[in-house]
Amino acid sequence: MDRLNSEFVKLYRETKFIEYLEKQAVLAAPGTPEEFAQFLERDRQDAELLIRIANQPREDYNAQQ
Numbered sequence: 001m002d003r004l005n006s007e008f009v010k011l012y013r014e015t016k017f018i019e020y021l022e023k024q025a026v027l028a029a030p031g032t033p034e035e036f037a038q039f040l041e042r043d044r045q046d047a048e049l050l051i052r053i054a055n056q057p058r059e060d061y062n063a064q065q
Contacts, residue, residue, distance in 0.1 A: 005033050 011017055012030035021028050029039075 001033055005036075 009030040012021075012028040018028050031039075
């Protein structure tokens, strides 16, 4: 796990790869396996919230203007 993470961190710090990611609207954020696990947890929570919003009946939707 540590070696794989180390290789990813090296890749995500290469200038050409960062430029490629920026063109794809992706922000490189290399870190530890623990930080990645925390990111995945937050991302899942955000996705669950969006799914709940998307599954609301149309009549319950209240657009704020």
